Amino acid sequence: MARRGAVARRALLALALPLPLAAQAPDPLAAVMAGLAAVRESRAAFVEEKEMPELDRPLVSRGVLLWRAPDRLEKRTLEPVPETFLVEGDRVTLERPQRGVRETIDLDASPEIRPLVEAIRATLAGDLATLRAHHEVAFTGDARAWRLRLVPRSPRVRAAVQRIVLEGEGAFLRLVETQGNEGRSRMMATPLP
Amino acid sequence: MRRLAALLGTLALLAGALALTLRLVEIRGDIADFLPAPQSAEGAFLLQELRGGTATTLLLAGIEGAPAADLARISQAMAARLAADGRFAMVANGALLVGEAEAALLFAHRYALSAAGPDAxxxxxxxxxxxxxxxxxxxxxxxxxxxxxFADPTGAFLGLLRGWAGEARVATSHGVWMAEGPRALLLAQSRAAGLDTDAQAEAVAAFHAAFAAAAPPPGARLLLSGPGVFAAEAAATVQADVRLVSILSLLLVGAFLLWRYRSPVMLAVVAVALAAGALAGTLVVAAVFGHVHGAALGFGITTLGIAADYPLLVVTGRAPGEALRTAARRIWPTLRLAAATSVAGLVPMLAAGFPGLAQFGLFAASGLIAAVLAARWLVPALLPPEGLPVRPLPDALSRALLRLPARRGAVLGGLGAVAVALALAGGPRLERDLAALSPVPAAVQALDGELRRQVGAPDVRVVLTLTAPDAEAALQAAERAAAALLAAGAAGAIDHPGRILPSAATQRARLDALPAAEVLAARLEAAQAGLPFRPGAFAPFLAAVAEARAQPPLTPPHLAASPVLAARLAPLLRPEGARWRALLLPSGIEDMAALRRAAAAVPGLLVVDIKAETEALLDAGVGTALRWSAAGGVMVLLLLGAGRGLAGGLRVAGVLAGALLVTFAALAVLGERITVFHLTAALLLAGVGMDYALFMSRSEPNSGRDGNEEAARALGSVITCMITTLLTFGLLALCATPVLHATGLTVAVGVVAAFLLACTLAPRRDATT
Structure with missing residues (x-):
């Protein structure tokens, strides 16, 4: 709750900004990125829904997202099947204890995975350069409520994932929606203390 | 002046002929020639593996000294270049193993290749x-x-790949194998056999070229290891050591001979005898065997060190005012006996039964004969009649040495004590580890161990093997054997060719066990109940199973389209003459006896304990060499008895036995383990020691001045021989290479002991008592 308070305060602050100051920062995308970069650590609960052509109803899973600047992102699925997906540095670890699976891959060795990881991680890190290295970035909205529409630059990646949409409020990433030919997935986050 | 020209001309002629001969004669390097003919099938298999097994064709490379990203780029560039090079059967660097075409082939055959049974x-x-x-x-x-x-819900294909990948325990980074450091790792298998040194050198050169072509940043290093690299490295190390020691000993011996004979000519005289010996040895061996073994050549030339003494003994033994020819004629009976006994000691090796030892014996024996003939007839013809002036030994030294026979009792008592101590300590310890015999520097061996550990290449200790008339039969036999051993609990796991490519029979059985299309469809529908899959989601699966049931099995001839599978299979299954050989590699063996029992129940299955078999082969080799040396010893004793009578013979034999005893005791005290190199050096030592003893006791004691002068001259000759030997072979003791160190140390300790004993056991003289 304290976190949400902070967001609200920041939003108020933005409203209260005198015009000349706002004119000094004419790029709202840069402002959003700066705000995200200022967050060193955050926790959020998520609900994810996946739709696929072979399934007649979406698959739902829930868990928590843990972020620690500059490069550690953990997506911990709690139900229905526990899973930990951890990105740290160039290493991705996927752990599914019930199946005895623990796999580590190197992002450098996986050019088709890195753009998908960076879509979320570079956004949380407020690292626009990395984001743009992998995606065409289109920004709409303003610093309070924004929307990033990413299209992977790599044709190979684009063959599988056509776009990723991220929505946020201030420095909080609220929604990640991925549209691919494998179907569509929506991950909705709510901040945790 | 004319004589000097003749001497130098003769030397140049001999040296030129030797160089030409060595160039023309085929020199082989097959270590198996130095092991006895194997008595068991296990030994035969091991020898064959040593000669050209897959293990000997492996090349391991590490790239380090740059950031991981650069290393990965170099690794990829090198792998691409080496894979395109026809010299390598396999190149792996951890990058995506299976190409798309191969993945499609494996995917199509997944139900035949996967071990998951009909229960799935x-x-x-x-x-x-x-x-x-x-x-x-x-x-x-x-x-x-x-x-x-949706095409493979049971995970047959992924299970297959996971089974293969699970065996590589290397972490990958930036897409390639990367160990701590960081160090990128590459693995290659040359098509040429590991002991084909030239081809291995080419393979090594190809690695270096690929590294250079990958434009490594400054500081990046390529580390290479593997049997092929070892061979090249060993040759280079030995050569470098030998070159250094040769130069050093040439200088020292030259200086010593210059001091002793006031002329550099003596050096050329010794060289003439050695060159004559080496030339004769090479020619005779090449004429008899059609080729010369490199090791026989090396050991043989070492043993020719005995021959260096012959011209020294002739020149130094000349009495004042005596013509050199006369002196040579006078000394000849002793010289002849010395050479004859040395040759007699070597001749039995001709019958030893393995070509390496026979070549060595033949080389050394014919070389010694040529050298002694050169010393008798060639040397006097090439030197002025008055020979070379000999500087007298310091008075105090020769008096002290000539007085040694007075202390005979104490020395013999001391020898007895040494013998008892050595016997109590359990005698000299034999070296049974092949690695310790390797002239490969320890640092290179350590690097090899490290790279092997990092790549996860197993250090195979036990190999099971069988042969069959064709590949299918070999695969079936391997499958049966592995199943039997696992059922008996003899090993935790067994890697065998059937795991990579099951026999056609097994593949057919697996495909036959697949359910019929309608049965599978019905089961699938029942299994799907309540799950959110749309109807028809698994249609690709049903189609694939129906297709698989009608598929022909994948067999070795198909594998050209599947390079990764072929590379995995090659070490475990290969054609051998008209038959096929399969290898089974067990791991997690807890009870070797149980494994042997279980293996004995499988017909035709051999258990090869690599370490034990290697040790047995080495032991047999050393044992055979020792037995034939003992036979040689008996012949030497007989000759000595014939030449010097019982007492004289015993005197010489006493010097020999005492010198060998002291040498091996000293080696034991120094913590040396006895290798074949020590034994070769002991032969050399025995040869020179015998010369010392023969010459020190040449003239029977008489009370005149002549006798004493004769004794002093003999002492002068023998001490010269000893010092030159020390300055040549003794210096080798300072080398780190095991073969050179062992030879040098043994000879250094031995010649000093033999010299002192020869002085001590020489007949007593009136003037000195």
Missing amino acids: FTEPALRAALEGVLDGLRSSAAPLVRRTA
């Missing part, structure tokens, strides 16, 4: 598989899962 297609198993698919689709790995899940 029951309704409950299918239900579990479908739930697993659902789990996978929920997971972050969903895109990967989706790629194969």
Whole structure:
């Protein structure tokens, strides 16, 4: 709750900004990125829904997202099947204890995975350069409520994932929606203390 | 002046002829020539593996000294270049193993290759598989899962790949194998046999060229290891050591001979005898065997060190005012006996039964004969009649040495004590580790161990092997053997060719066990109940199973299209003459005896304990050499008895035995383990020691001045021989290379002991008592 308070305060602050100051920062995308970069650590609960052509109803899973600047992102699925997906540095670890699976891959060795990881991680890190290295970035909205529409630059990646949409409020990433030919997935986050 | 020209001309002629001969004669390097003919099938297999087994063709490379990203780039560039090079059967660097075409082939044959039995297609198993698919689709790995899940819900294909990947325990980074450091790792298998030194040198050169072509940043280093590299490295190390020691000893011996004979000519005289010996040895061996073994040449030339003494003994033994020819004629009976006994000691090796030892014996024996003939007839003809002036030894030294026979009792007592001590300590210890015999520097061996550990290449200790008339029969036999051993609990796991490519029979059985299309469809529908899959989601799976049932099995001739599978299979299954050989590599052996028992129950299956078999081969080799040396010793004794009578013979034999005893005791005290190199050096030592003893006791004691002068001259000759030997072979003791160090140390300790004993056991003289 304290976190949400902070967001609200920041939003108020933005409203209260005198015009000349706002004119000094004419790029709202840069402002959003700066705000995200200022967050060193955050926790959020998520609900994810996946739709696929072979399934007649979406698959739902829930868990928590843990972020620690500059490069550690953990997506911990709690139900229905526990899973930990951890990105740290160039290493991705996927752990599914019930199946005895623990796999580590190197992002450098996986050019088709890195753009998908960076879509979320570079956004949380407020690292626009990395984001743009992998995606065409289109920004709409303003610093309070924004929307990033990413299209992977790599044709190979684009063959599988056509776009990723991220929505946020201030420095909080609220929604990640991925549209691919494998179907569509929506991950909705709510901040945790 | 004319004589000097003749001497130098003769030397140049001999040296030129020797160089030409060595160039023309075929020199072989097959170590197996130096091992006895194997008595067992296990030994034969091991010898064959040593000669050209897959293990000997492996090349390991590490790239370090740059950031990981650069190393990975170099690794990829090198792997691409080496894979395109026809010299390598396999190149691996951890990058995506299976290409798309191969993946498609393996995917199509997944039900024949996968070990998952018909149980995978029951309704409950299918239900579990479908739930697993659902789990996978929920997971972050969903895109990967989706790629194969609907055509292969039971995971036969992924299981196959996982089974292969599970064996490589190397971490990958930036897409390639990367160990701590960082160090990128590459693995290659040359098509040429490991002991084909020239081809291995080419393979090594190809690695260096590929590294250079990858434009490494400054500081980046290529580390290479493997049997081929070892061979090249060993040759280079030995050569470098020998060159250094040769130069050093040439200078020292030259200086010593210059001091002793006031002329550098003596050096050329010694060289003439040695060159004559080496030339004769090479020619005779080449004439008899058609080729010369490199090691026989090396050991043989070492043993020719005995021959260096012959011209020294002739020149130094000349009495004042005596013509050199006369002196040579006078000394000849002793010289002849010395050479004859040395040759007699070597001749039995001709019958030893393995070509390496026979060549060595023949080389050394014919070389000694040529050298002694050169000393008798060539040397006097090439030197002025008055010979070379000999500087007298310091008075105090010769008096002290000539007085040694007075202390004979004490010395013999001391020898007895040494013998008892050595016997109590359990005698000299034999070296049984092949690695310790290797002239490869320890640092290179350590690097090899490290790279092997990092790549996860197993250090295979036990190999099971069998042969069959064709590949299919070999695969079937390997499958049966592995099943029998696992059932008996003889090993934790067994890697065998059937795991990579099951026999056609096994593949057919697996495909026949697949359920019929309508049966599978019914089970699948039942298994799907309540799960969110749309009808028809698994149509690709049903089609694939129906297709697989009609498929012909994958057999070795198909593998050209599957390079990774072929590379995995090659070390475990290969044609051998008209038959096929399969290898089984057990791991997690707890009870070797149980493994042997279980293996004995499988017809035709050999258990090869690599370490034990190697040790047995080495022991047999050393044992054979020792037995034939003992036979040689008996012949030497007989000759000595014939030449010097019982007492004289015993005197010489006493010097020999005492010198060998002191040498081996000293080696034991120094913590040296006895290797074949020590034994060769001991032969050399025995030869020179015998010369010392023969010359020190040449003239029977008489009370005149002549006798004493004669004794002093003999002492002068023998001490010169000893010092030159020390300055040549003794210096080798300072080398780190095991072969050179062992030779040098043994000879250094031995010649000093032999010299002192020869002085001590020489007949007593009136003037000195």
